Amino acid sequence: MENSYGVTLQQTNISATDLHLEELRIKGFTVLPNVLDESLLQIAREKLDAVYLKQAAIIGEDRLAAINEKDLVRMPFKYDDFFLYNLAANPKLLDFIKLVLGDYFILHLQNGIINRPNEVHHQSSWHRDLPYQNFVISKPLALGSLFCIDDFTEENGCTQVVPFTHKCETIPSIEYIQANKVPAVAKAGSVIVFDAMLFHKAGYNASNNTRRGINNVFVTPILKQQIDMPKALDDKYTDDPFLSKLLGYDSAVAENDIVWRENRLKKMNK
Numbered sequence: 001m002e003n004s005y006g007v008t009l010q011q012t013n014i015s016a017t018d019l020h021l022e023e024l025r026i027k028g029f030t031v032l033p034n035v036l037d038e039s040l041l042q043i044a045r046e047k048l049d050a051v052y053l054k055q056a057a058i059i060g061e062d063r064l065a066a067i068n069e070k071d072l073v074r075m076p077f078k079y080d081d082f083f084l085y086n087l088a089a090n091p092k093l094l095d096f097i098k099l100v101l102g103d104y105f106i107l108h109l110q111n112g113i114i115n116r117p118n119e120v121h122h123q124s125s126w127h128r129d130l131p132y133q134n135f136v137i138s139k140p141l142a143l144g145s146l147f148c149i150d151d152f153t154e155e156n157g158c159t160q161v162v163p164f165t166h167k168c169e170t171i172p173s174i175e176y177i178q179a180n181k182v183p184a185v186a187k188a189g190s191v192i193v194f195d196a197m198l199f200h201k202a203g204y205n206a207s208n209n210t211r212r213g214i215n216n217v218f219v220t221p222i223l224k225q226q227i228d229m230p231k232a233l234d235d236k237y238t239d240d241p242f243l244s245k246l247l248g249y250d251s252a253v254a255e256n257d258i259v260w261r262e263n264r265l266k267k268m269n270k
């Protein structure tokens, strides 16, 4: 039992979830353990590598490298719905996300990171997941959910975060970052949930094994998606109300005023 004195107001937590919420709110990140089991992780590793090869064949690895996209897998769930059902729409994860973003949020992006030994990855530059934005807001608009597909260790270049920076309008100095960054060490199968405004980066992989992660960013539907998922998916999943909401079909920008009103009539059952 921790002692304290002079305290008249203190948060009390009832469940483990309450502590995760508290960490996310104060530090800007938390680690949810045991979201994926080893059998799913094994499949995820193979499938992620396979989707990357497919994407590299489409665009060309040299051209990917030229735009800082090497070893980055964009929208893997478009190529294999394994990444939709088990990751982006994972019920255990979404139950948690809902506690923060409320009932209406959409998937903004799904990115796979393949952090190979002794190679510098583009994600190993400090950034926010809502890039170019510098503001402080009382509740998050966007949450990152980084699935650890392999163990995240200091040696293999786990994510580095600067706690509390989701509450900093201005990015702190290089000296501050150096002195205050922390490694987000986590077991494979965990999900690092973080405020998208938290300053973070991938670490340098000095081990002999690849470190894979898959980030899913969820946003309030007033923010646009990184890729227009309804268009990219060609009406797939529209027969599933839950997925069509999550994937942004229901909050897509109306083509014009008439369509907007037709949608409203439909929504209000008129």
Ligand SMILES: O=C(O)CCC(=O)C(=O)O
Binding pocket: 111, 113, 115, 123, 129, 157, 158, 159, 160, 200, 201, 202, 203, 213, 215
């Ligand atoms: O690879 C990591 O640990 C971080 C990845 C990342 O920052 C991202 O996907 O936005």
Ligand SMILES: [Fe+2]
Binding pocket: 123, 127, 128, 129, 200, 201
């Ligand atoms: Fe990131």
